[in-house]
Amino acid sequence: MSTPDRLVEATRELLWERGYVGTSPRAIQQQAGVGQGSMYHHFAGKPDLALAALVRTAAELREAAGSVLDGPGSAYERISAYLLRERDVLRGCPVGRLTMDPEIVKSGELRAPVEETIAWLRARLTGIVQEGLDAGEFRPGLVPEEIAATVVATVQGGYVLARASGSPAAFDSAVRGLLALLAPGTPTT
Template identity: 60%
Template sequence: MYGQEVDKRERLIESTRELLWERGYVGTSPKAIQERSGAGQGSMYHHFQGKSELALAAIGRSADDLRAKAEAEFSGPGSVVERITVYLRRERTVLKGCPVGRLAQDPDVMADAELRRPVEEYFGWLTGRLAELLEEGRAAGELDQALDPLTTATALVAVLQGGYILARAADSPDVFAKAVDGALGLLTTKEN
């Protein structure tokens, strides 16, 4: 019985993650969650007080998963630029957009302080972690000393999120790849 309850809870969270990514908060109805997860209304309200609490769990899970993937790449082998390149060029579902970044464009998520919190925390962490890497690269002489780690990290995050938007608008992942290539070109241009 316990295993089935945990499985239902996980299915509810995973289904909500998918629906939020596809449809946004308003388009993610409790009925759609129940249909996608195969869990009944009783199960949903047994595990969560309502849609908002379930959405918070789903958003937090999406942010945690993205953070774990990024940290694995940032902590991997190679120079700072190589590790950032691995992160930026990782395989992504570009035309669906970023599962967390899309929520930053959702007025219902942004209007709710609790739902907004994991989105803000994720982007704060990502920007800060990139800034740490860039500082490491600058200190090692790999990057130009004039590079400002925090502003450059912010620009890299903006390139990724903007790349998703441009790719979706053009219906082409090639646009995203060009944005990444452009950012890497700027990052690797070092004054001698």
């Protein structure tokens, strides 16, 4: 792996574990096994390196989610596959967790990959819900944008619940609850 790649990968890992504020240039250098000169030869500083790491993490997340959401099956089956896909629940979302980091939120440049990824996911889910409505799979009256927001909120909130309890059971429970509400044939109240 090249030095810039080692630096980006180290930064990705540290951002996921510690957030931006808790990730120092020294920690990045130690994790990557490079010296200060190498880091600043390839990147202007911590913000530049963090941006490269965020862009890569966001791209990987979109690729992983897209492979499930664009896969075979009905709208419900694809949403279910997305919700039930393998995740490291107790670590949380490597992108969503950064919305809690004040330095990421304050920086439009660092926040952009996070915002773009969440917007992409919501748009993709909105389209799938609309497909399900058009096919008569979901009950009439569902608002695709609201269901997409609910799916994203369930995943992100499920991470929080799991981390707070120290168990993935809370995440799994939230996912099962949402899938039960979305299941074709679920009566309206």
